Amino acid sequence: MRNSLFPVLGVLGFAVALFSVAFLVPLTYAFVTDEPTVHAFATGFLVTFGIGVTAHVLTRRFRRELQPRDGFLLVSTVWSGLPAFATIPMVLFFDDLSVTDAYFEMVSALTTTGATVLSGLDDMPASINIWRHLLSWMGGMGILVLAVAILPLLGVGGSQVFKAETPGPMKDSKLTPRITETAKSLYMVYLMLSVACAISYKLAGMTWLDAFLHTGTTVSLSGFSSHDASYAYFDSAAIEMVAVVFMMIAAVNFSIHFLAWRGKSFRPYANCPEAKWFFMLMFGAVSLITVYLLAHQEYTTFSEAFRYALFNTVSVATTTGYANTDYSQWPLFAPLLMIFLSMFATAAGSTGGGIKMLRAVILFKHAIGELSRILHPRAINPVRIRGSAVSPQVIFGVLAFMLMYGMSVITITMLLIFTGLDPISALTTGISMINNLGPALGEFGPVDHYGALGDFQTWLCSFAMLLGRLEMFTILVLFTPAFWRK
Amino acid sequence: MRNSLFPVLGVLGFAVALFSVAFLVPLTYAFVTDEPTVHAFATGFLVTFGIGVTAHVLTRRFRRELQPRDGFLLVSTVWSGLPAFATIPMVLFFDDLSVTDAYFEMVSALTTTGATVLSGLDDMPASINIWRHLLSWMGGMGILVLAVAILPLLGVGGSQVFKAETPGPMKDSKLTPRITETAKSLYMVYLMLSVACAISYKLAGMTWLDAFLHTGTTVSLSGFSSHDASYAYFDSAAIEMVAVVFMMIAAVNFSIHFLAWRGKSFRPYANCPEAKWFFMLMFGAVSLITVYLLAHQEYTTFSEAFRYALFNTVSVATTTGYANTDYSQWPLFAPLLMIFLSMFATAAGSTGGGIKMLRAVILFKHAIGELSRILHPRAINPVRIRGSAVSPQVIFGVLAFMLMYGMSVITITMLLIFTGLDPISALTTGISMINNLGPALGEFGPVDHYGALGDFQTWLCSFAMLLGRLEMFTILVLFTPAFWRK
Ligand SMILES: [K+]
Ligand SMILES: [K+]
Numbered sequence: 011m012r013n014s015l016f017p018v019l020g021v022l023g024f025a026v027a028l029f030s031v032a033f034l035v036p037l038t039y040a041f042v043t044d045e046p047t048v049h050a051f052a053t054g055f056l057v058t059f060g061i062g063v064t065a066h067v068l069t070r071r072f073r074r075e076l077q078p079r080d081g082f083l084l085v086s087t088v089w090s091g092l093p094a095f096a097t098i099p100m101v102l103f104f105d106d107l108s109v110t111d112a113y114f115e116m117v118s119a120l121t122t123t124g125a126t127v128l129s130g131l132d133d134m135p136a137s138i139n140i141w142r143h144l145l146s147w148m149g150g151m152g153i154l155v156l157a158v159a160i161l162p163l164l165g166v167g168g169s170q171v172f173k174a175e176t177p178g179p180m181k182d183s184k185l186t187p188r189i190t191e192t193a194k195s196l197y198m199v200y201l202m203l204s205v206a207c208a209i210s211y212k213l214a215g216m217t218w219l220d221a222f223l224h225t226g227t228t229v230s231l232s233g234f235s236s237h238d239a240s241y242a243y244f245d246s247a248a249i250e251m252v253a254v255v256f257m258m259i260a261a262v263n264f265s266i267h268f269l270a271w272r273g274k275s276f277r278p279y280a281n282c283p284e285a286k287w288f289f290m291l292m293f294g295a296v297s298l299i300t301v302y303l304l305a306h307q308e309y310t311t312f313s314e315a316f317r318y319a320l321f322n323t324v325s326v327a328t329t330t331g332y333a334n335t336d337y338s339q340w341p342l343f344a345p346l347l348m349i350f351l352s353m354f355a356t357a358a359g360s361t362g363g364g365i366k367m368l369r370a371v372i373l374f375k376h377a378i379g380e381l382s383r384i385l386h387p388r389a390i391n392p393v394r395i396r397g398s399a400v401s402p403q404v405i406f407g408v409l410a411f412m413l414m415y416g417m418s419v420i421t422i423t424m425l426l427i428f429t430g431l432d433p434i435s436a437l438t439t440g441i442s443m444i445n446n447l448g449p450a451l452g453e454f455g456p457v458d459h460y461g462a463l464g465d466f467q468t469w470l471c472s473f474a475m476l477l478g479r480l481e482m483f484t485i486l487v488l489f490t491p492a493f494w495r496k
Numbered sequence: 497m498r499n500s501l502f503p504v505l506g507v508l509g510f511a512v513a514l515f516s517v518a519f520l521v522p523l524t525y526a527f528v529t530d531e532p533t534v535h536a537f538a539t540g541f542l543v544t545f546g547i548g549v550t551a552h553v554l555t556r557r558f559r560r561e562l563q564p565r566d567g568f569l570l571v572s573t574v575w576s577g578l579p580a581f582a583t584i585p586m587v588l589f590f591d592d593l594s595v596t597d598a599y600f601e602m603v604s605a606l607t608t609t610g611a612t613v614l615s616g617l618d619d620m621p622a623s624i625n626i627w628r629h630l631l632s633w634m635g636g637m638g639i640l641v642l643a644v645a646i647l648p649l650l651g652v653g654g655s656q657v658f659k660a661e662t663p664g665p666m667k668d669s670k671l672t673p674r675i676t677e678t679a680k681s682l683y684m685v686y687l688m689l690s691v692a693c694a695i696s697y698k699l700a701g702m703t704w705l706d707a708f709l710h711t712g713t714t715v716s717l718s719g720f721s722s723h724d725a726s727y728a729y730f731d732s733a734a735i736e737m738v739a740v741v742f743m744m745i746a747a748v749n750f751s752i753h754f755l756a757w758r759g760k761s762f763r764p765y766a767n768c769p770e771a772k773w774f775f776m777l778m779f780g781a782v783s784l785i786t787v788y789l790l791a792h793q794e795y796t797t798f799s800e801a802f803r804y805a806l807f808n809t810v811s812v813a814t815t816t817g818y819a820n821t822d823y824s825q826w827p828l829f830a831p832l833l834m835i836f837l838s839m840f841a842t843a844a845g846s847t848g849g850g851i852k853m854l855r856a857v858i859l860f861k862h863a864i865g866e867l868s869r870i871l872h873p874r875a876i877n878p879v880r881i882r883g884s885a886v887s888p889q890v891i892f893g894v895l896a897f898m899l900m901y902g903m904s905v906i907t908i909t910m911l912l913i914f915t916g917l918d919p920i921s922a923l924t925t926g927i928s929m930i931n932n933l934g935p936a937l938g939e940f941g942p943v944d945h946y947g948a949l950g951d952f953q954t955w956l957c958s959f960a961m962l963l964g965r966l967e968m969f970t971i972l973v974l975f976t977p978a979f980w981r982k
Contacts, residue, residue: 079871165870343914350906373899380896382978384651384969385565402888409895410866413859416902420836428829433920483870492868 016072018083022091023065029092030059033099035144040137047137050099058095081164082487085156090476093117096145103138110468114460117472119145121479122153122361124233124331124448125471127461131238136219139236143226147204150230150361153479154196154264158359159189166483167414168407171400172358172368195268196359203229203267207256214248228256231361233331233448240456241321241334250321250334261288261328263359283395284357284367295351296323299344306341319344322456327351329363331448331456338455345451349438352447363446363478365415369408371395376405414482418444422474429467443474502558504569508577509551515578516545519585521630526623533623536585544581567650568973571642576962579603582631589624596954600946603958605631607965608639608847610719610817610934611957613947617724622705625722629712633690636716636847639965640682640750644845645675652969653900654893657886658844658854681754682845689715689753693742700734714742717847719817719934726942727807727820736807736820747774747814749845769881770843770853781837782809785830792827805830808942813837815849817934817942824941831937835924838933849932849964851901855894857881862891900968904930908960915953929960 033055040047076084093116100112111127118125119142131139162173204225211221220236227234237243241250259267262285269278279285299319300312309315318335325332326348337345354370356362375393383389392399419440426436435452442450449456463471477485487493519541526533562570579602586598597613604611605628617625648659690711697707706722713720723729727736745753748771755764765771785805786798795801804821811818812834823831840856842848861879869875878885905926912922921938928936935942949957963971973979 082870165873167866342919343910346913346919347910350910376892377896377899377903378976380653380893381969381973381976384568384973385976385978387651402892405892406862406888406895407866409899410863412899412902413863413895417863424829424833424836427832433828433832483867487867487870490867490871492871 014080015083016069017074017076018080018087020066020069020073021076021084022087023062023067023069025062025088026091026095027059027062027066029095030055030062032144032148033058036099036137036141039140040135043136045135045137047099047103047135050102051137051141053102054095054099057098061095078164079493081160082484082493085160085164085480085484086476086488089120089152089480090117093120093145093472096120096141099141100138103135108465110465111461114463114468114472115142116145117475118448119143119232119234120149120152121446121475122146122149122227122230122232122329122363123443123446123475123479124227125442125454125475126234126459127463127468129238129459129461131236132243136236139223139234142234143223143232143236146230146232146234147226149232150260151197151200153230153361154200154359155189155193156480158196158263158265159192161481161484164484165407166481167411168369168372168404168409169358169481170407171372171395171404172366196264199264199267199271200229202271203256203259207252210252210256211249214252215246216244216249224253225256228253228330229260229361231257231260231328231330231356231363231446233325233329235332238457241332245334247317250317253332254321254324257324257328257330257332258288258292261356261360261362263357264361265359266357281396282357283371287367287371288355288357291351291355292324292327295327295347296320299323299347302344303340308340323348323351326447326449327355329356329445329447331442333449333456336455336457338449338451338457342451346438349441349447349451352445353441363444365412368395369411372400372405372408373412376409411482414486415444418474418477418482422470425470426467429464431467439471440474443471444478446475446478500566501569502555503560503562504566504573505551506555506559507562507570508573509548509553509555511548511574512577512581513545513548513552515581516541516548518630518634519544522585522623522627525626526621529622531621531623533585533589533621536588537623537627539588540581540585543584547581564650565979567646568970568979571646571650571966571970572962572974575606575638575966576603579606579958582606582627585627586624589621594951596951597947600949600954600958601628602631603961604934605629605718605720606635606638607932607961608632608635608713608716608718608815608849609929609932609961609965610713611928611940611961612720612945613949613954615724615945615947617722618729622722625709625720628720629709629718629722632716632718632720633712635718636746637683637686639716639847640686640845641675641679642966644682644749644751645678647967647970650970651893652967653897654855654858654890654895655844655967656893657858657881657890658852682750685750685753685757686715688757689742689745693738696738696742697735700738701732702730702735710739711742714739714816715746715847717743717746717814717816717842717849717932719811719815721818724943727818731820733803736803739818740807740810743810743814743816743818744774744778747842747846747848749843750847751845752843767882768843769857773857774841774843774853777837777841778810778813781813781833782806785809785833788830789826794826809834809837812933812935813841815842815931815933819935819942822941822943824935824937824943828937832924835927835933835937838931839927849930851898854881855897858886858891858894859898862895897968900972901930904960904963904968908956911956912953915950917953925957926960929957930964932961932964 033051037051040051093113096116097112100107101109115127157172161169207228208221208225211224223236266278266282296319300316303309303315303319321334322337329352352364354365354367356364358366358368372393379391423437423440427433432452435454438450439454454460519537523537526537582602583598586593587595601613643658647655693714694707694711697710709722752764752768782805786802789795789801789805807820808823815838838850840851840853842850844852844854858879865877909923909926913919918938921940924936925940940946
């Protein structure tokens with residue numbers, strides 16, 4: 011017990027203490043603008059910092075090198091624990107917000123799901139929205155390192171193939187500096203992108219506050235807005251274009267952005283199987299939905315149909331979740347297709363959720379390969395990604411991931427139906443939570459919020475968001491007896 | 497062309513000529529009872545027999561040993577071609593039945609799906625129902641040989657593991673006699689089961705005609721009834737019990753029945769991983785749904801809730817499709833769970849449809865194995881079925897099958913939604929067709945029929961039934977360029 015849990019608790023305490031610094035941002039804003047949230051954020055900071063430091067110090071003497079097994083526990087507890095601390099100021103400030111709902115909101119922020127239980131966002135103290143959006147932005151940073159450095163190390167669901175090609179000198183060095191180096195390059199891209207996005211939003215007509223808030227939920231593909239009406243509030247084609255461009259950039263593997271920036275060349279994009287498929291898919295889907303909306307006379311002009319098809323399709327497919335109209339009122343084929351795309355449009359190493367394009371490409375090539383293997387049982391044609399053969403072990407991992415993904419969607423959908431949701435709301439909510447998308451259809455469309463969920467359903471959705479964000483296995487492995495043996 | 501297609505056409509012609517004999521059964525009945533369908537069945541017989549014999553004779557000089565590649569073409573054309581001939585008397589007799597609908601009905605019969613576009617079944621000439629039910633019964637025979645002898649030979653979707661353990665002396669002999677021997681043992685079981693089922697139905701209170709008709713759609717798990725109200729027409733617990741027992745027997749691998757019969761022992765069932773899981777699953781599902789129905793006050797007494805839960809759950813899970821009440825009116829969790837079970841409850845080598853329990857067991861064990869492989873990357877613990885390790889090739893095949901299955905369900909559902917169905921009807925119809933189940937939910941519940949489908953939708957559903965029955969790959973491989981090369 012002491013030997014297995016305490017070292018993890020020590021690192022966790024350090025992470026919590028570090029995380030407490032984040033509280034200072036909304037606290038400072040609230041203090042300067044004299045908002046009634048000062049007390050809530052100050053308490054949140056003190057409690058979080060105190061508990062983090064205490065845990066770190068008390069477990070100091072158990073410190074040791076972490077094992078892969080510790081990794082699962084650490085990643086799971088960090089991603090489920092930090093939202094618990096983030097919940098403190100929310101519960102303190104809102105009289106009528108249950109712990110269940112507040113935890114959902116904070117998990118939603120940190121996993122960049124962007125599903126909200128709150129309404130009346132426009133009238134809240136800005137510091138509350140700053141908190142939600144800041145957590146989303148930080149969640150985006152967490153995801154980048156998770157996807158290209160930590161999950162591959164843990165061997166989760168074929169993610170070995172996601173591994174970043176770290177720049178030259180670091181190639182065969184020790185673990186920690188390598189992760190650090192990878193994180194540095196990705197964060198540089200993330201920061202540059204954030205600055206560019208904020209300036210673009212401002213130039214397109216947002217206030218500086220809105221520009222900052224929405225940058226935090228655009229580059230992280232979170233999809234939170236500080237307005238109940240989401241992007242319909244702005245009703246500006248220019249602002250929507252900025253969002254579309256940056257959502258698409260953030261849905262591409264950040265390692266590719268880094269390589270392109272370092273080499274001052276677009277070639278890395280052309281060589282990336284994910285980016286190629288992603289752009290083709292977006293082009294096809296937006297075209298199809300534009301035509302479909304015109305054919306069903308949802309819009310009368312091409313430019314109008316195109317504007318709404320483009321913004322909402324890109325938003326949903328990239329697992330962002332912004333909306334500039336209530337697309338759940340469109341004939342159902344369109345929003346269902348959009349949600350279907352959110353399963354695999356985003357790249358591994360992006361801030362998006364879902365199965366990830368790389369897994370989808372591997373699966374697609376494997377399925378085609380199996381078809382031809384039926385005709386030529388002895389032919390050897392391994393799945394190739396960027397020219398090199400993908401090992402059977404990785405393919406097995408990807409296929410097992412798909413199984414877990416499918417079983418999770420079905421189980422969560424059935425539990426939501428069992429507890430009273432209608433099937434369309436249940437299915438799309440299940441998919442939306444696991445994909446870290448945000449909005450669903452039915453009761454939980456883009457203009458609704460998740461306040462109507464029951465307590466059990468809310469916890470289930472919080473679990474589903476974490477399950478999706480940590481790519482199933484990281485969490486599921488904790489439920490195996492083998493994990494806790496010895 | 498001549499060398500590749502004509503030999504297949506020759507065998508196909510032979511099959512068609514042989515199939516024409518089936519027309520003589522309803523023809524004889526119609527002749528004896530003086531029904532107005534005599535002309536239709538006589539014409540059907542003559543045309544079918546004539547075309548079959550002509551095709552066989554004309555291609556005689558191209559005859560040669562068939563290759564595996566021919567197998568795909570032959571199996572696909574037999575299963576899509578015979579329903580076309582079966583359509584003839586239907587179109588001739590019914591003035592208002594389109595070719596589209598008639599073909600759907602006949603594909604539904606031969607694939608033992610049991611979905612109907614007809615209403616007013618009770619008032620039709622009995623010979624029409626005899627034709628539908630006879631084709632279902634024959635379809636059941638076709639499936640048995642397909643599953644345990646032909647598909648394993650073609651290497652479809654991991655089905656190598658389905659291969660029947662043929663009785664001793666034939667073990668290493670040539671192909672054709674081995675298939676013949678396997679077919680003989682399975683057909684003996686099928687015939688004995690049919691006789692037992694018919695007698696039981698009669699003893700339970702059916703007329704002889706109803707007993708024969710419903711035996712044909714019970715042992716084949718087709719689910720056609722000669723009454724619009726299905727089993728609600730009889731409203732007899734005794735008749736329902738007979739149906740439940742024989743549906744469950746027919747959902748078990750017929751090779752196991754054969755082994756049990758030959759060895760006069762129940763041990764083969766205990767050693768069969770599919771039978772064990774199937775019975776546990778049925779027990780669990782019926783218990784859960786009984787309690788669920790009582791909790792939702794659909795029924796007031798336990799015995800009533802149990803009666804309806806048992807009959808309809810077993811009927812849907814075994815992909816039969818009989819109903820003794822409109823279960824689509826139950827709270828949706830129950831019918832959705834039933835349809836979900838229909839995906840994998842039936843055994844490989846049974847007359848049921850869907851993914852098959854053996855694939856599900858392999859997948860489940862593989863997923864568990866992957867979870868423990870994450871913790872112990874170097875441990876070797878292969879998936880075992882009946883004590884022997886399953887080869888990676890088979891697991892790859894099963895996983896590819898799952899992919900194709902999932903993609904097919906999603907594609908067909910989306911196409912049905914695109915062409916105007918509501919999502920629940922579309923999803924459950926897609927699953928129902930691919931699983932060869934029959935009834936769906938929404939517009940196409942157990943008391944509805946499929947006459948409301950548009951032409952395109954009807955053809956799509958006919959395709960889906962064939963796709964499911966031939967386990968995806970047999971048909972999909974025909975759409976690969978590689979198949980037609982050289
Ligand atoms: K999101
Ligand atoms: K059926």
